[in-house]
Amino acid sequence: MKKRVTLTFPQRTVHMPVTYRLAKDFNVAANIIRAQVAPNQVGKLVLELSGDIDELEAAIEWLRSQGIGVSLASREIVIDENSCVDCGLCTGVCPTEALTLEPETFKLKFLRSRCVVCEQCIPTCPVQAISTNL
Incomplete structure (x- = not known):
């Protein structure tokens, strides 16, 4: 299954290796569509996540628990x-x-x-x- 999400990083979480953790801990592939991340600034990352539905949900829940804003992209x-x-x-x-x-x-x-x-x-x-x- 695939989901397109927009992640909003607070300044304190910009240095976290998010795509690595998604792959290693949740077996979720992350295709980066657009990134706007800089040290000591709020960052935005648009990703297409691919994986098993349960793993996707667990990965999204983990992202939110880390203080990262997650919104499902439904725009066209x-x-x-x-x-x-x-x-x-x-x-x-x-x-x-x-x-x-x-x-x-x-x-x-x-x-x-x-x-x-x-x-x-x-x-x-x-x-x-x-x-x-x-």
């Missing part, structure tokens, strides 16, 4: 097709190739199943046609 990328001008700028920053241009029509194609909601496409869009739902 939304593209306003009426505003999109199919310029393709977003395709250049999409790490999973969820955003591509159709070779024949040059229309933007969005494969939601590939999207990891890294949000790199949002500031790239010159007409602000890309956003997230809340």
Whole structure:
């Protein structure tokens, strides 16, 4: 099973080897989608966790017991097709190739199943046609 989570680290827990502990103690694989962690600052980490459902739940409970904020990511990328001008700028920053241009029509194609909601496409869009739902 997979779960996408956002972790918020208080300043005192930034130095903790979280992904190592998830793998070693809970047999949970952590794919880092986005990280913003610096010493002596609040940190944010977006992860896709993979593993057995019981191990995932135990890992999430352990994270919370360490004072790390855990929120399940339920956001999705939304593209306003009426505003999109199919310029393709977003395709250049999409790490999973969820955003591509159709070779024949040059229309933007969005494969939601590939999207990891890294949000790199949002500031790239010159007409602000890309956003997230809340």
